[in-house]
Amino acid sequence: MKIHFADIAWSDAPRFWLANARIPVCLLANPAMSADVDPEGVLRVDVLVEDGKIARIVPALDARDDAIARVDLGGRQVWPTLIDVHTHLDKGHSIERNPNIDGTFNNARLAAAADRQNWKAPDLRRRMGFGLRCAHAHGVSAIRTHIDTYHDNAERSWPVLREMREEWAGRVDLQAVSLCPIELLMESFGDRVAAIVKESGGLLGGVTRPAIGTHGAPQANIDEQLDRLFALAIRHDLDIDLHVDETDDPAAATLPIIAHSALRHGYKGRVVCGHCCSLAVQSESEIDRTLDLLAEADISIVTLPTVNMYLQDRRSGRTPRWRGVTVVHEMIKRGIPVAAAGDNCRDSFYAYGDHDMVDTFRQAVRILHFDHPLSEAPSLVASVPSRIAKFEGHGLIGEGAPARLIVFNARSLNEIVSRPQADRVVLEGGRRLAAKLPDYSELWADDDLPGTTAAAE
Template structure:
């Protein structure tokens, strides 16, 4: 196989990337291509001034001075992580989950938040996470931020600083995350103002403070209506954590769908997790999927984290995957995205803010193969549309020339290896520097004994 020339992605001169292979899901404006068995096609991509000038079937792109023949390698747009937790990330070593369960994660995170979540700690960990994401080829992230009354103002202020520092590197959005009972009190108004000032989204998790989701909320409809009223008054979209449990009988997703319609918020709501949807009987599932579709709700599945948390019991092998029924939702016309969720925190002890890895695992976990079809849309066009970002998640004229180039010529090769030798291109130039060292994070971590600090 022909190697990529040394000069590729190192100059600003106009270039045509010849015979780049990309899933057609990433090529919304290209006509006349012949997809291969994986749903990918060979294209020529012309680049000028750091942006995509044209995308055409292979062999028909313009001849330019810096042409590079990729020889059929997979080239993807930089990817979009529509559900992350940058404020929680990288605390697992100082405050581990005691038993790996969801409730254990809640307890450990609350402890760490109370002890350590101050400006410098938040900014250091958020920026470390962003540096990892950028190096892996992620160009946009929506992060949920813990926004309880005692924490919210400080976290949102820190996020505001990070957003300014990273505005030309990773597109950022933030969502207010807190138990729904905050909408019973006056703090909800203050939080909504903070969110509006930052250009974020209203959100929450459908349980009460200190309780489990299966405990339920007798006044959920009223709390949802107040959330929507606060959002509507400030023209804010909504993104909720929903039914992250195996308690199918107490699913709150249909309540959210009805509240969305009741408040005229169709097309402006995203729901993440929705795990218990997979445990409903077929008739109930079909009914709830129709409700979600009619409400125009987008769904985000978090396969790696929910396989880690759901159905975990000591001394027992888990019996179910903990992920939402993606195939049924997509078949009904519901927009679905896959996302990374937590990273090295009590909710998920692993991860590296790598959406390509999330996609690779998601395909296997969710059986989005044989054939692959348009599965790649879940990591690019779908989350970009949810975030309202037309310049991300696809390869189209006018978009930034920001790509992930792999030494893989078929989708099974993309999935078989971690692609640790990928080339990340941003605005037409190869990204330099690589992944940040854990040493830069750990050495300054509060509460860590000096003898364990990295040199």
């Protein structure tokens, strides 16, 4: 029987079967039932939803002779709502006001620093709220955002973050990481940053490039900088999430130094490193040595494929020669956890995006060659980031978990990767989510749109 997606009768009942669903095994909390898995690593199941939670997952049957309502999905894919484990909600949607004149990393950095003066609470609320509404409507239920934490804005941005986290709890769960060049933490400011992070329930972060400049060879005092970072983290019992080696300069090799530092300070399993682009342009033996260290220090990696492809190897008037991403396949082969995430959205570091992790997933598959087979690809944006960031109740479909799900008008992973999935249905607490994408006019009124003639008049 053919069931058209538009004809599916979604249920508001407290108890119903999501029948005839396909779920990738890598997204199941209990993959033990995976006997009848198809060549894409996908299993056909019926899912019992009860009081907003997943009560049972059983092999699919054409008919069940119980009296429970049945929503027949016609063999379509069901995923958990997704996780964006590395983004910058505080910078997002500032592109019209603050464009990057040539798309390079250095001008992105300068433009972002200049824009921070505009980050008063109402501006932050408006742009962060817009980003969260986009993510929510797209089926993203957990976000780890980095928050620029400099002398000029730390005291303004974190209260807004705490407010938004409260407001969005249960719809989009938020984690936050402080972000500034780690050399700034060497001063007494480092104590203030760690205290703000602690009182906000966040993570200690930072970027390993110099305060003024771009990523390159490690700074002479990098060990002291890292000792200070780890000392602050240990004092306040904070996990760490860093921006590392975001360049194609092979001399940028901070990653193994961070791994040594994590081992020296007994911080195994508590450090996440994002980007790590330059590792991909180092020699095979250097890559090998660094991967050994990452595995030993139990460091998790986040790759940001769309932003790496945008910023890396960009020179005006010249066609880029490389994709900018780190050695994801090699890391996974070593057992190093790797997640993919969205990073910047419509700001000076990345001009595009909509906080849509399905879009990030589809692009990641292509940029990373994470296909043939596609079977493990969904874990990059769901189960792995859930584990890396300890997002309880997100990223896996299992009995007892909240029924926060995405139903795709697609039966195979190939069908998911091939189309934008703009017609996906998001379920929250088992109910079809009514939230729609916010209109751009809610961000800036047309006559207020920065950079336009109307706004300039």
